[in-house]
Amino acid sequence: MTSTAWAQAISDPSGGVRVRTRRHGDLAQSSRDGALPDSIASSMSGQGRKSSELGAYPLYKAPAKKTKDEEEPYMVWVRRTAYIAFLGNAPPLLAFLGVAIMTLAADAVMTLIIIKRVPYTEIDFTTYLEQAQGMLKGERDYSRLRGASGPCVYPALHLYLHAPLVQLTHAGAKLMPAQALYGALYLLNQALVMSLYRSAGSPSILLPALIISKRLHSIYVLRMFNDCWTSLLLHASMVFLVRRRWTAATTLWSLALGVKMSVLLTLPALGVILFRGVGMLQSLRLGFLALLVQVLLGLPFILKHPHAYFAGAFDFSRAFLYKWTVHLRFLAIEQFQSAWTSRVLLFAHAGLLLLWITTRWTRVGEEGVSWVLKRWHGPPGGGDPSARCKYWCQYLPQRSPLQLIQLSLPSQVMIFSIFTANLIGMTFARSLHYQFYSWYAQHIPLMCWAAAVKIDFGKKGLPLGIRLALPVLIERSWNIFPSTPSSSAVLWLAHLTLLWGLWRADPTNEAQP
Template identity: 35%
Template sequence: MNSGNFYQIYRESSIGTALTDALDQLISYRESKIHPQLAIKVLSNFDKAISEALQDGVKTKSMVKGHLSTYRFCDEVWTFIVKNAEFRVEAPNDLVDMEKLKIVACNSKKPGEVNLTFDMLIDPVPKILQNKKYVKLWAALWLCIDLALSVIIIKKVPYTEIDWETYMVQAELVVNGERNYLKITGPTGPMVYPAGHAWIFAFLYELTNKGSDLIRAQYIFLGIYMACQTVSMCVYIAADAPFYLFPLLVLSKRLHSIYLLRMFNDCINVLFMQLTVLLLQRRSWDNSVVAFALAVSVKMNALLYAPAIALIYAYELSFTRCVSLGAKFIAIQTLIAIPFLAENWQGYFHQAFDFSRVFLYKWTVNWRFISEQTFLSKNFALALLVVHVSMLTLYLCRRFQLSRLFRQHYKAHIPSATILEITSTTNLIGVMCARSLHYQFFSWIAWTMPYLFYRSARGRSYIYQMALTGVLWALQEYCWNIYPSTKLSSSIIFAILIWTNIRNISNRLPMN
């Protein structure tokens, strides 16, 4: 929409198109004459210069007359389509007839300028909160509210035992020197997570007096939760997310339950994944691959992000650089798992990366509306795999315009908002096609769903976007808090997932 404090609409003009083409050639040139970030800065300066020039230097008035065919108002920009238009310029008195005229009209004030007026105070949308100068303060306010709310939850709501005891029994075996994954078991079954999980919970085992100090454990997970919240808000700020999404990150009952009252390993896995997205937005490539490797080392669901991350690297970096990052990812995974690989590498891979696991029907949240026989069938699993691969391929081909990758020396600068959208949608497609979702798996999507709801409503009025985002979030939250799941709650969850995916797959917003 805007770059800095100036609209980008003049980039579609003849002079703007010529400048964009010239910069693209300089970036794509064999020796890469300029860096993509310099090109972005040049375009930002162009937005500022042409806006100021037109505002200060153009005094001629004009008049348009014709039939208003369609109009739209989005992000404070009016778009009008006028048919059989007459365009008259005051001096000289020229008249131009045209069959179709498109008018794009923006606020005369720069986006980002804020003047407190009576109109603003009575406006149903508090526009001051959309200003980047205040969004960090807005986020900090909600972080403080969330911290206070979380402490109250720990003090007032009883802890619920689900997997913590199993984690601690398994961690005790690791602390005592057991390295054969086939022998690391607990009350609810064997260790089915990679080595990062084993080491982290072995550390937590020591910190919590062999797992017996539950209050200390809850406050540790409060720290993990607040770290997740902080990183997520930083990701949203980098993506220019609207202000009304921040409360939705804070007010989830199910999310507080997963982190503070159940203490699942998904919490740690998601923290590393959110950190990966933030580092990708900041172009910290080496650190991003470290964070991603740590996420996969805790739980393999992080691999759902892998296609998007790989293509982001391919678009931004050279082939040699991509290979080095891939090697670094493998090296980190190997280093973390070396003691277990040395003891029984086959047992390790079978337990930690078992893609053939079949979940129990009684725990499913997303497939309650189908029969247990269908749920457990191999044909159903195969169908989900086919749908997953098909939707993922369609989305990535449309979003990345993959033919460009085969052009020699072609590179692109992917905006932070697009990085968040691509990684989140890729993950959501995988979640929608998952063999089963348990309640703790909500943490995989909860941090990014408000943004995806907002993106799925793009192209509509601001009030419409805000209302639709709120309704979808409330429906999702309601259904994920129904226990046990019902056919209705499961159907609504699936409908929300498929609707959001289809809307984002069909989104043809430009990559850069």
């Protein structure tokens, strides 16, 4: 090449030296050969002729890339703040509230769109209204309260809640007002669950996972099952429970039982929590309060036909239909309905609860009866607030309400105990209908987060990939209709895997005294 050309040579990767000079064709050729002319090389090394003699621009050395430690203080602050707000355990209250409000706003828009565009599907709601109409007409014999899909098999609060809906919907002729009510019920329930996530010290990044369930939206605003009321009252009870409002928590739990018996799955964990929180005598008093609430709710029916009420509202012998089950469909119908299967599931349920009670929720397995005797009259030391939960409180800002968590019974122990008891019950239930997903759908993200590997404690939970896959597999299994042997097998294995992770990670035992 004889014409004058501009060439650019780059050398010294660590320093980023750049030379821009006017040379002839030998530069282009040498560049292709992977070497620079001696004149340029010598000038770059500070030897030979001056750059002005070569007709070159002065040498320029680009600044080295800053390390993380050398970054501007503002960028360091932004990075750390973002991590604490979204990924860190127990984020600051304002950061958590910001994410929660944005998540609820997005969920409200999504729910409104679903109500407007997706058609309602009738399953049991009309039956609820017909049963409530029978009560409004003066019927007090529970065996005679019936609807299109069968007799009333729920406690009395179920009827009281649906009685106003008879007028609101014009006896089922106009369902849009009821759908709007259930949409508000759904959003209120989400807010309560987010409050529990905050009390458990979870990162804000978990909150968006609460609003993406197709099946959960359907249960609330497209089917309007009474399970929605049970879930709301249970979560409200837990909100009071983590704040040590024992009477209010017990009353709300009993109200949840007054809608549907499914809340009984959490009774073992609730009993342990009350015993650890207030001792045996106060626990018995609270148990009597829960029983009294049930009697008062059913009193109009108990006074007239007591046997019919208890036989209908609390029928423990009732068997669910195989055709609607999402669970254990991989069993043949003969095996599914056999008494032997029922006994095996009941034994496994009771055995796993006993294992968790003695080794995870308490230390009876290690200390024996002495552990119980030390807490017979309440927490050791009377719940001295100077005893703190060292692990969880290290993440909390000063003056946070959670700084007052007592070491004897941290909030996360209560939450994970109830969530785990509920999951154990669902894992070994013979039949799960589609609406039963509302019993634990909002618990799954938190339980998967809690089932992590904790190196500091030497606890081996589940790897991240499995914890991310479990919610997807569980949601997919509940969205397959009708269920198949493979979908029910995936669901059951996912439940067992999550229980195994919770057992190994042990989120309820990190701070026990």
